[in-house]
Amino acid sequence: MTDDWPTATLDPVRRLRVLAAGVPGAAVTERILDAPIDQVWAVLTDFETGFTKIQPDMYKVRVAALVGDRIELHARGRLGQRARLRGVVLPGWCWLQSRFLIIAMAAAAEPDGRTRVALTGGVRVPTMAAIVPIGVRRESRRSLDRLAELLTSPGLGG
Numbered sequence: 001m002t003d004d005w006p007t008a009t010l011d012p013v014r015r016l017r018v019l020a021a022g023v024p025g026a027a028v029t030e031r032i033l034d035a036p037i038d039q040v041w042a043v044l045t046d047f048e049t050g051f052t053k054i055q056p057d058m059y060k061v062r063v064a065a066l067v068g069d070r071i072e073l074h075a076r077g078r079l080g081q082r083a084r085l086r087g088v089v090l091p092g093w094c095w096l097q098s099r100f101l102i103i104a105m106a107a108a109a110e111p112d113g114r115t116r117v118a119l120t121g122g123v124r125v126p127t128m129a130a131i132v133p134i135g136v137r138r139e140s141r142r143s144l145d146r147l148a149e150l151l152t153s154p155g156l157g158g
Contacts (some may be wrong), residue, residue, distance in 0.1 A: 003080055012092035012106035013118045019095070020104065020120045025131035029140035030118045035107040035151045037092065038073060044105055045089060047073055054146045055103070056139050071096070100124050102131055119143055 010018065013030065015054045016048045020026040033040055043050040052058045064084075065072040073085040073096065085103065087096035103121035110116055119140040122131040 001059065011108040012090075013108040013116050015093065016104055016106040016118045016120065020047070020136060023120075023131055025122065025125070025130055025133035025136065026102070026120045027133065027140070028118050028120045029137055029144060030116060031144045031148070032110060033115050033117055033144075033148055036113060037107055037113055037115045039151060041092060043088045043109050043147060044107065044117075045094065047071075053150060056142050056145050056146075071077065097124070100126075101125040117144060117147065 017028050020028045024120055044054065045051070047061050047063055052061050057079075058075055059078045060076040062074045063071065064074050066089075069088050069090050071085075071087055071089045071094075073083075075083045075098075077083070083098040083101050085096040085098045085101065087094065092107045094103075094105050100123060101121065102124055104119070106118045108116050120131075120136065122133070122136045122139070124130065125132060
């Protein structure tokens with residue numbers, strides 16, 4: 001095998017676009033936020049506090065395990081539903097899934113110091129790698145609105 005094969009590196013947002021393209025029903029929603037990536041990512045991956053303020057249907061989330069880049073969350077929805085989300089969390093990248101949910105988020109620094117954030121997710125179609133497409137974009141826009149509000153609120157450096 002030779003070492004002259006072409007390679008490509010994707011930032012986390014582009015990576016999310018590519019992976020979501022392979023999931024029927026997934027819709028990626030993006031926004032550029034006026035905050036540095038470290039601040040944005042800290043809020044997004046504060047699963048037990050910040051994450052529950054951003055994700056519209058999450059009432060309570062507990063980190064059950066974090067080993068290296070692998071994470072397991074126990075989540076409870078606002079209507080009492082429960083999920084055990086498992087996935088990967090890396091700087092700027094998080095993909096979580098349970099039996100009935102997919103939640104993915106990514107962040108990449110923009111040249112001007114702002115941060116591009118991308119979200120997708122929703123209810124999984126049973127027995128398939130697919131998302132029920134109803135409301136996916138609306139919920140992602142709500143999540144990004146909440147994230148922007150949190151980033152500008154006192155106490156988070158806004």
